Amino acid sequence: SQQGEEDPQALSIQEGENATMNCSYKTSINNLQWYxxxxxxxxxxxxxxxxxxxxxxxxxxxxTLDTSKKSSSLLITASRAADTAxxxxxxxxxGGFKTIFGAGTRLFVKA
Amino acid sequence: xAQVTQNPxxxxxxxxxxLTVTCSQNMNHEYMSWYRQDPGLGLRQxxxxxxxxxxxxxxxxxxxxxxxxxxxxFPLILESPSPNQTSLYFCASSITTDRPPGEQYFGPGTxxxxx
Numbered sequence: 001s002q003q004g005e006e007d008p009q010a011l012s013i014q015e016g017e018n019a020t021m022n023c024s025y026k027t028s029i030n031n032l033q034w035y036x037x038x039x040x041x042x043x044x045x046x047x048x049x050x051x052x053x054x055x056x057x058x059x060x061x062x063x064t065l066d067t068s069k070k071s072s073s074l075l076i077t078a079s080r081a082a083d084t085a086x087x088x089x090x091x092x093x094x095g096g097f098k099t100i101f102g103a104g105t106r107l108f109v110k111a
Numbered sequence: 112x113a114q115v116t117q118n119p120x121x122x123x124x125x126x127x128x129x130l131t132v133t134c135s136q137n138m139n140h141e142y143m144s145w146y147r148q149d150p151g152l153g154l155r156q157x158x159x160x161x162x163x164x165x166x167x168x169x170x171x172x173x174x175x176x177x178x179x180x181x182x183x184x185f186p187l188i189l190e191s192p193s194p195n196q197t198s199l200y201f202c203a204s205s206i207t208t209d210r211p212p213g214e215q216y217f218g219p220g221t222x223x224x225x226x
Contacts, residue, residue, distance in 0.1 A: 006153075030211045042115075042201060042217035043154075088153060092211035097161055098169060099144065099212055103153040 006089060006102035014110050019076040021105040023089030024069075030092045032065060034074050037086045037104070046074075046087075051094075081111040113138045115218035117202050123224045124192055132187045132221050134202030142207040143185040144169070144215070145177065147198040154201065160185055161207075192225040199223075 005024045013019055023032070031050045035043040049056045049065045049072065056063045062075040076083055088104045115136045124130055136143065144159040146169075156169030160179040174196055176188040185204075189196060199222050203215040 031213060033214065035215075035217075040199065040220065040222075042219045043203075043215075045214045045216070048213055090154075090215075092213070095210065097142070097159055097167065097207075097210050097212060099156055099159075099215070100170075101146070101154040101156075103151060 006087075006105050008105060009103070010106040010108070012108045012110065013079060015079060015081055017079055019079050019083070019107055019109070021074050021087055021107070023072045023074070023102050025072075025089075025091045025100070025102075026070065028094045029067070030094050032063075032072050033090045033092070034061075034063060034072075035088045035090060035101075037088065039085075043088065076107075079107075079109045081109050083107060084109045113216070115202055115204055115216050117200075117218040117221050119221060120219065121222050123226065125226055126193055127191050130189050130192060130223075132189075132200060132202075132223070134185045134187065134218060135183050136185075136202075136204040136216070137183065138204060138206070138216065139182065140204035140206050140216070141182070142205040142212045142215075143179065144203045144205075144212075145175070145185070145187045146201045146203065147171065147196075148201060148220075149198050157187070157200075159212075161210075192223075194225050197223060197225050 034046045089102045145157040146154040158177040160166045202218040205212040205215045
């Protein structure tokens with residue numbers, strides 16, 4: 001399978017805590033994206049990081065990329081109950097048009 | 112409002128009865144794609160299109176067909192649906208003027224059940 005892998009599969013935290021989820025991929029990428037999905041709805045794009053970038057921020061989100069380890073992490077700081085959702089990483093491989101999604105991390109934030 | 116629309120949203124059909132799920136975007140995006148989502152497997156790409164009349168297979172194209180005759184539309188065709196095609200389907204688009212695709216905008220999903 002070409003799928004990326006995410007861990008943990010599920011994460012349960014208290015409101016106000018930070019949530020970290022990880023994504024690993026298999027071959028050279030052009031960019032890596034993180035998406036959020038609420039309960040069977042369409043995915044919403046959160047942030048894109050290019051292969052020549054190491055870290056990117058957007059509001060309470062921080063994404064890192066380590067191309068030597070073929071991995072990325074998404075950190076959500078000061079989580080809220082409304083952050084409860086599934087989070088997916090997606091990779092766009094160098095030289096192609098395919099997009100490969102990971103299996104996702106289910107985040108549950110308890111109020 | 113910029114959006115990707117899919118129809119129908121829900122569909123129950125029987126094995127072998129041809130069906131089409133429509134997808135339309137109003138953002139003048141070049142790139143469009145179909146995914147299926149199954150529990151524990153995340154999203155898997157079925158087909159994608161880089162522009163009008165240019166399509167290519169994703170990771171799970173068997174049993175599906177697509178066409179891109181207009182920039183805004185990218186229908187997914189199941190010529191002879193089977194129960195293993197029961198899934199949640201998403202259409203997405205991206206502006207991408209150069210490979211590979213960046214941010215994708217997703218439709219609301221089509222839940223298909225094949226009995």
